[in-house]
Amino acid sequence: MELQERLAEIQKRGLGVAAISYDSPAVLKNFAGRRGITFPLLADEGSKVIRAFGILNEDVPAGNMATGIPHPGTYIVDRTGRVVAKYFEDDYTERFTASEILVRQYGAAAGAAQQTAETKHLTISSAASTARVRSGQRIALTLDIELKPRMHVYAPGVEGGYIPIEWIMKDAHPVTFPASRKLHLPAIKETVPVFEGRFRLMRDFTVPKGAKPGELVIEGGLRYQACDDRECYIPQTVALKWTLKVEAHDRERAK
Amino acid sequence: MSTLRSRILATILVSSALGAGAIKTGPAVGASVPDFQLPDQNGVTQTLGSIAGSEGAMIVFYRSADW
Numbered sequence: 064m065e066l067q068e069r070l071a072e073i074q075k076r077g078l079g080v081a082a083i084s085y086d087s088p089a090v091l092k093n094f095a096g097r098r099g100i101t102f103p104l105l106a107d108e109g110s111k112v113i114r115a116f117g118i119l120n121e122d123v124p125a126g127n128m129a130t131g132i133p134h135p136g137t138y139i140v141d142r143t144g145r146v147v148a149k150y151f152e153d154d155y156t157e158r159f160t161a162s163e164i165l166v167r168q169y170g171a172a173a174g175a176a177q178q179t180a181e182t183k184h185l186t187i188s189s190a191a192s193t194a195r196v197r198s199g200q201r202i203a204l205t206l207d208i209e210l211k212p213r214m215h216v217y218a219p220g221v222e223g224g225y226i227p228i229e230w231i232m233k234d235a236h237p238v239t240f241p242a243s244r245k246l247h248l249p250a251i252k253e254t255v256p257v258f259e260g261r262f263r264l265m266r267d268f269t270v271p272k273g274a275k276p277g278e279l280v281i282e283g284g285l286r287y288q289a290c291d292d293r294e295c296y297i298p299q300t301v302a303l304k305w306t307l308k309v310e311a312h313d314r315e316r317a318k
Numbered sequence: 319m320s321t322l323r324s325r326i327l328a329t330i331l332v333s334s335a336l337g338a339g340a341i342k343t344g345p346a347v348g349a350s351v352p353d354f355q356l357p358d359q360n361g362v363t364q365t366l367g368s369i370a371g372s373e374g375a376m377i378v379f380y381r382s383a384d385w
Contacts, residue, residue, distance in 0.1 A: 066378060073376055077373030078375055079371040083354075084379070090384045091359035091383055104359045105364055116352060116379070117342055117344045134341045137376060139374065140375055143350065145351075
């Protein structure tokens with residue numbers, strides 16, 4: 064189970080972990096035993112707590128085995144119970160992974176390094192929050208970019224003829240950019256938003272629901288125009304590639 | 319996918335398609351979650367206080383451990 068694998072990392076951030084479902088303690092004991100789960104699995108038989116949170120899935124007809132299930136999701140709360148962040152998917156068959164939440168919430172190093180590319184202007188290291196995935200899971204992809212000394216690239220929203228940095232990728236969630244810096248260019252009397260030094264771009268990727276077990280390659284590109292204090296260089300696109308391993312969903316039931 | 323799980327999923331997907339609007343995601347960021355007191359897999363009663371670490375807790379709601 065992915066959450067168990069990430070437990071130490073989550074606990075290192077001072078967070079306790081508990082997972083809540085409508086199963087009985089006996090079913091949970093069996094499940095925890097089979098999977099080596101050490102954190103509390105809480106038995107919300109009758110779905111009272113699921114209802115109190117207001118996340119009961121009311122689309123399930125009464126009398127169905129699934130009656131009483133929640134909309135699946137994750138809360139991060141502080142010690143007083145105040146919600147610091149929450150991760151819910153609109154789509155029933157998609158869900159956030161613990162590793163994705165760690166990367167997003169805490170800027171954790173994305174677990175699975177992918178590739179490093181170097182150009183005249185910058186170095187790009189790509190990673191995924193996890194390389195082992197299942198269909199419907201949502202993971203985080205990161206690009207850690209380090210510009211060479213005195214180089215800058217343009218941030219989104221830049222005006223005029225400047226080309227902003229762009230992470231090209233089909234079927235992925237929007238890119239999260241860091242705050243840009245305003246750079247004043249005395250020569251042309253303009254102030255433009257730029258990135259310099261080291262920065263991270265991040266975006267989520269949902270593994271397609273039809274993804275079959277085996278290798279899944281995601282491709283994209285990073286387009287940018289770099290400039291230093293003297294000149295601007297020709298715009299470039301660096302090819303990006305992530306190789307993930309799709310695993311089959313667990314089908315085993317408690318006896 | 320097991321027949322049982324497929325059947326349950328199919329029911330949920332059909333019902334979700336029929337149900338209108340966005341899903342409910344419970345307490346908003348900044349709001350407080352309700353108190354709870356539930357037995358864990360070892361029969362130990364747990365509360366937010368008992369599961370929380372120094373900074374708080376990650377509370378995961380999932381469908382079921384059984385199917």
